[in-house]
Amino acid sequence: MLPAVALPHRSPEPLSFQGEHLRRLTALARIALEIRRLSLVGIYHAGSGHPGGSLSCADILAALYGAELAISPAEPQDEGRDRFVLSKGHAAPALYAAWAAVGLLDPAQVKSLRKLGSPMQGHPHVLDAPLAETSTGSLGQGFSAAIGMAIGLRHRHIPARVYTLLGDGELQEGEVWEGAMCAAHYRLSNLCALIDYNKLQSDDLNANIMGLEPLADKWRAFGWHVEELDGHDLGALLDALRRASEHGKGPSVLICNTVKGRGVPFMEGKPHWHGSVKIKEDEIFRALAALGMGEDEIREAVHGG
Numbered sequence: 001m002l003p004a005v006a007l008p009h010r011s012p013e014p015l016s017f018q019g020e021h022l023r024r025l026t027a028l029a030r031i032a033l034e035i036r037r038l039s040l041v042g043i044y045h046a047g048s049g050h051p052g053g054s055l056s057c058a059d060i061l062a063a064l065y066g067a068e069l070a071i072s073p074a075e076p077q078d079e080g081r082d083r084f085v086l087s088k089g090h091a092a093p094a095l096y097a098a099w100a101a102v103g104l105l106d107p108a109q110v111k112s113l114r115k116l117g118s119p120m121q122g123h124p125h126v127l128d129a130p131l132a133e134t135s136t137g138s139l140g141q142g143f144s145a146a147i148g149m150a151i152g153l154r155h156r157h158i159p160a161r162v163y164t165l166l167g168d169g170e171l172q173e174g175e176v177w178e179g180a181m182c183a184a185h186y187r188l189s190n191l192c193a194l195i196d197y198n199k200l201q202s203d204d205l206n207a208n209i210m211g212l213e214p215l216a217d218k219w220r221a222f223g224w225h226v227e228e229l230d231g232h233d234l235g236a237l238l239d240a241l242r243r244a245s246e247h248g249k250g251p252s253v254l255i256c257n258t259v260k261g262r263g264v265p266f267m268e269g270k271p272h273w274h275g276s277v278k279i280k281e282d283e284i285f286r287a288l289a290a291l292g293m294g295e296d297e298i299r300e301a302v303h304g305g
């Protein structure tokens with residue numbers, strides 16, 4: 001079954017525009033679905049990985065790679081490209097899947113996830129996978145690197161933007177709050193952070209380990225433009241990303257409420273599916289079926305080369 005497509009917000013725009021908007025959202029929903037499927041196929045073949053946090057951020061990555069990021073497939077490393085840093089680097093399967101879903105990578109490559117010599121390592125490594133803007137995996141560091149990139153672009157008068165995705169558990173790293181201070185101090189309006197607020201970290205709820213609330217107030221107090229939204233609503237994501245890009249006074253953060261494991265009912269909200277977990281054969285069949293794949297397609301994904 002395809003995931004529901006979020007309807008566009010009521011708007012006074014003419015119907016032709018609304019039709020175009022709806023087609024765009026349908027295309028993005030398709031990309032998000034592909035990200036979910038390819039993430040799980042990669043993790044299954046690797047025999048380990050992080051399914052929960054890959055599935056929770058699939059819609060965010062679809063909105064970014066499918067619509068927001070100015071990256072040319074012909075010249076993905078052009079100096080003027082927008083940058084994306086996956087600060088929650090353990091969701092690498094979703095990042096590779098997003099590249100594949102938008103034509104930046106051969107989808108067959110996701111099956112080499114975590115294999116010796118593969119560019120698709122368990123966490124993005126810039127020397128193996130040059131589309132990764134920097135190596136991430138040590139939580140907190142990608143956010144700092146993204147801030148450095150935003151400062152660097154400004155110094156060089158390059159009008160590109162920098163986007164970075166953080167996990168909510170990641171926000172417990174002190175480095176994040178040093179970065180938050182720094183980005184606001186330098187009024188980095190070319191920087192947009194997104195938080196995959198799925199409320200779970202490795203083994204338990206954030207609230208039981210180290211609570212984050214009132215999260216939006218904390219970012220506001222640090223001087224950021226803050227929006228809270230449903231991180232599975234593609235229309236809301238596009239709207240918030242547009243407002244962030246128009247906010248010229250400093251950095252923006254989008255607090256995206258999500259569900260860990262989203263799209264696969266038996267994985268949703270279950271700490272067990274954080275990682276590094278092996279997906280068994282019967283589980284991958286059930287998971288891909290839940291993501292709308294037919295039996296032959298699943299067999300090909302699981303047993304094919």
Ligand SMILES: Cc1ncc(C[n+]2csc(CCOP(=O)(O)OP(=O)(O)O)c2C)c(N)n1
Pocket residue numbers: 050052053054056088090137138139140166167168169170171196198200201202260274
């Ligand atoms: C500095 C650092 N400490 C610990 C880890 C191990 N680790 C990997 S993922 C994770 C939990 C992250 O939770 P969250 O950011 O909420 O990720 P999500 O739920 O979105 O997958 C931890 C502690 C790490 N990668 N880096």
